[in-house]
Amino acid sequence: MKRTISALSLAATLAVAALHAQEIRLTGAGATFPYPIYSKWVLEYVTVRPNMQINYQSIGSGGGIRQFSDHTVDFGATDGPMSDSAITAINGNVHHIPTVLGAVVPVYEVPGVTAQLKFTPEVLAGIFLGQITKWNDSRIAAANPGVTLPDNDVVVVHRSDGSGTTFIFTDYLAKVSPEWQRRVGKGTAVNWPVGLGGRGNEGVASTVKRTPGSIGYVELVYATQNRIPFGVVRNRAGNFVEASLASTTAAAASAEFPAATDFRVSITDAPGADAYPIASFTWILIPKEISDGVKGRALLEWLWWATHDGQRFANSLGYATLPAPVVTLIEARLKTVTSGGRPILPANFGAGARRR
Amino acid sequence: MSAATPVLPDTRAPRLSGAERWHELRIVSRGDVVFRLLLTAFAAAVPLLLLIILGELIAGAWPAMKQFGLGFITTSTWDPVAGTFGVLPLIFGTLYSSLVAMVIAVPLALGVAIFLTEFAPRWLRTPVATLVELLAGVPSVIYGLWGVFVLIPLLRDVIWPIVKPVLSWLPVFNGVFYGPSVLAGGMILAIMVLPYIAAVSREVLLAVPSAQREAALALGATRWEAVWTVVLPYGRVGIVGAVILGLGRAIGETMAVTMLIGNRHEISWSLIQPGYTIAAAIANEFAEAVTSMHLSALVYAGLVLFVITVIVNASARWLIWRVARGSAAGSSAI
Numbered sequence: 001m002k003r004t005i006s007a008l009s010l011a012a013t014l015a016v017a018a019l020h021a022q023e024i025r026l027t028g029a030g031a032t033f034p035y036p037i038y039s040k041w042v043l044e045y046v047t048v049r050p051n052m053q054i055n056y057q058s059i060g061s062g063g064g065i066r067q068f069s070d071h072t073v074d075f076g077a078t079d080g081p082m083s084d085s086a087i088t089a090i091n092g093n094v095h096h097i098p099t100v101l102g103a104v105v106p107v108y109e110v111p112g113v114t115a116q117l118k119f120t121p122e123v124l125a126g127i128f129l130g131q132i133t134k135w136n137d138s139r140i141a142a143a144n145p146g147v148t149l150p151d152n153d154v155v156v157v158h159r160s161d162g163s164g165t166t167f168i169f170t171d172y173l174a175k176v177s178p179e180w181q182r183r184v185g186k187g188t189a190v191n192w193p194v195g196l197g198g199r200g201n202e203g204v205a206s207t208v209k210r211t212p213g214s215i216g217y218v219e220l221v222y223a224t225q226n227r228i229p230f231g232v233v234r235n236r237a238g239n240f241v242e243a244s245l246a247s248t249t250a251a252a253a254s255a256e257f258p259a260a261t262d263f264r265v266s267i268t269d270a271p272g273a274d275a276y277p278i279a280s281f282t283w284i285l286i287p288k289e290i291s292d293g294v295k296g297r298a299l300l301e302w303l304w305w306a307t308h309d310g311q312r313f314a315n316s317l318g319y320a321t322l323p324a325p326v327v328t329l330i331e332a333r334l335k336t337v338t339s340g341g342r343p344i345l346p347a348n349f350g351a352g353a354r355r356r
Numbered sequence: 357m358s359a360a361t362p363v364l365p366d367t368r369a370p371r372l373s374g375a376e377r378w379h380e381l382r383i384v385s386r387g388d389v390v391f392r393l394l395l396t397a398f399a400a401a402v403p404l405l406l407l408i409i410l411g412e413l414i415a416g417a418w419p420a421m422k423q424f425g426l427g428f429i430t431t432s433t434w435d436p437v438a439g440t441f442g443v444l445p446l447i448f449g450t451l452y453s454s455l456v457a458m459v460i461a462v463p464l465a466l467g468v469a470i471f472l473t474e475f476a477p478r479w480l481r482t483p484v485a486t487l488v489e490l491l492a493g494v495p496s497v498i499y500g501l502w503g504v505f506v507l508i509p510l511l512r513d514v515i516w517p518i519v520k521p522v523l524s525w526l527p528v529f530n531g532v533f534y535g536p537s538v539l540a541g542g543m544i545l546a547i548m549v550l551p552y553i554a555a556v557s558r559e560v561l562l563a564v565p566s567a568q569r570e571a572a573l574a575l576g577a578t579r580w581e582a583v584w585t586v587v588l589p590y591g592r593v594g595i596v597g598a599v600i601l602g603l604g605r606a607i608g609e610t611m612a613v614t615m616l617i618g619n620r621h622e623i624s625w626s627l628i629q630p631g632y633t634i635a636a637a638i639a640n641e642f643a644e645a646v647t648s649m650h651l652s653a654l655v656y657a658g659l660v661l662f663v664i665t666v667i668v669n670a671s672a673r674w675l676i677w678r679v680a681r682g683s684a685a686g687s688s689a690i
Contacts, residue, residue, distance in 0.1 A: 032643075059643060060642075060643025060644045061643075061644050061646060062642075062643060062644045062645045062646045062650075062651070063643055065646060066651075078646075080646060083646070083647070086646075086647075153532060155534050160614060160619030160636075160640045161639075161640040161641065161643070161644065162436075162640065162641045162642075162643060162644025162645060162646075163644055164644070184437065185437035185438065186437065187436050187437040187646070188436075188644040188645075188646055189436045189640075189641050189644065189645070189650070190435070190436065190437050191433065191434060191435035191436070191437065191438070191621070192620075195620070196534060196536050196618045196619065196620060196630050197618060197619025197620060197630070197632075197640070198536075198619070199614050199615060199619070199640060203615065206504055207504075207535070207536060210504070210508065210509060210535065211534050211535055214534075
């Protein structure tokens with residue numbers, strides 16, 4: 001029954017699409033991290049709606065926010081949410097729509113250690129603050145009983161380029177360590193207390209691999225695709241969790257979304273028992289009020305599709321999917337977008353297709 | 357010259373005012389006028405472009421200039437989260453890594469140039485010169501990769517353990533050597549600028565008249581003495597120009613440096629410690645600079661780099677002018 005309804009609604013969407021058959025072009029710009037999935041969504045959406053062209057430029061989150069704020073693109077994309085002051089600067093005319101999730105994992109090269117290392121939040125913060133300087137430090141050893149740790153110096157490797165990966169990682173450290181929050185804070189680029197800078201995930205990974213005693217952080221998708229072993233991290237519930245697509249989605253599922261936050265919630269250090277603690281949404285930025293109603297409708301329909309049917313492409317590309325409760329919230333949010341003061345999507349839009 | 361030569365009255369044509377001359381030119385050849393205007397426009401485009409770049413840099417850097425003033429170039433904290441920006445470590449890193457590069461590259465490049473013009477057998481000259489120039493065509497990211505996979509492991513695992521007992525007391529070899537460092541960055545820069553310095557120096561040395569060499573040899577000089585006392589001094593203007601060309605490239609190089617230098621905002625005279633350069637920092641942080649002050653600070657850093665380049669070039673001109681009061685050979689090669 002459900003399937004029939006969803007097929008019917010798809011047919012209805014196609015019919016509507018065929019009605020206003022003029023070609024629609026949308027441009028977006030922003031984060032590089034979700035670029036593979038966004039370009040997949042652009043490519044696959046042709047089968048749903050052939051007369052729509054979406055051009056997404058992965059110029060980085062900062063550029064995405066700027067171009068969105070300057071109205072030079074129809075939508076922006078960012079790995080770190082816009083700051084309150086940036087939102088005030090554009091009169092609050094923005095919705096953050098989560099699209100997929102990513103996770104960040106610690107990678108290390110410790111001579112003589114083959115076992116998967118376990119990291120507590122205190123150990124990670126201590127290492128990146130430069131307070132834990134030897135691998136055989138008692139704090140590391142306490143979390144890794146049975147592992148013989150060498151006397152090597154700890155060499156910290158971080159991203160030298162500004163990146164969403166750094167944002168997620170520092171956001172996590174800022175949550176679990178008051179000292180990190182005070183001394184360093186969170187951001188796409190921060191003032192690192194110690195360490196070497198590597199450019200991109202590949203720069204960090206290759207530096208870590210070639211530097212005995214080093215530790216760095218890379219995106220989960222980069223680590224899995226390149227078969228780089230990574231450590232497990234203790235979450236807030238006290239369990240050591242290995243990063244995976246499932247444990248990343250679990251982090252999002254256990255997060256709460258107060259109404260006023262516009263999905264700008266950090267899901268690092270999430271409370272769920274099996275939630276991986278260093279995870280985050282990546283967002284697409286759309287205006288609350290879109291003057292061109294036709295374009296607005298096309299954009300919203302594409303986002304609707306991306307957060308529903310489009311999610312099935314996520315796992316194979318290394319992204320974690322949105323949990324169902326979040327998708328329900330997104331549906332409600334998309335329906336609040338207006339053109340000329342009137343909602344663009346009909347109130348019953350997507351009825352029947354709601355449960356993926 | 358004009359002071360010494362008596363000015364002869366021009367008897368070929370009556371004097372024409374500007375407008376008449378313009379008119380005459382148009383009659384003579386419309387094509388010439390168009391050509392001339394076109395060339396003037398081309399020539400004007402370059403300084404104009406420079407001015408536009410400078411203007412854009414200042415406009416983009418203005419918020420940071422207003423907030424930090426000259427403190428920007430004298431402070432060392434680069435904290436995008438707190439919104440505090442100082443580029444002293446970047447300036448230091450830019451100049452220090454370039455200095456390292458020049459110390460390594462200049463003797464090497466001059467050696468190559470002298471060998472190719474004075475000592476190499478004739479059949480060897482062209483192939484070796486071509487190979488050296490080929491180095492200039494290798495993309496910098498390739499040098500960077502080579503540095504990451506070959507140079508750094510070689511320095512850290514093979515060379516450093518051998519020289520450490522002998523050299524580690526020197527301040528420039530202070531600390532623990534992890535690999536990415538000013539030394540690695542400077543060495544890769546040296547390899548990258550070597551072909552420029554070698555190629556231009558070679559042209560300069562080729563331009564030294566053989567009569568000079570023959571005269572020196574006839575006076576009983578050895579070949580070494582002929583090169584050192586006659587050929588090199590004769591071409592020194594051009595050689596200084598070649599070195600400056602290489603230095604300019606070293607200061608602005610981005611990709612290979614950022615892959616090897618360690619990207620750390622820190623001032624350290626130790627060659628084996630990580631550093632950072634202005635160009636690398638801009639390339640690294642520009643795309644994800646979220647706050648407008650961060651972006652403005654990066655543009656300000658770009659302006660500082662621009663000024664450094666201008667200063668380097670101006671002092672090069674001055675140096676050439678100083679050196680040129682004596683001989684002028686090869687000055688055309690700059």
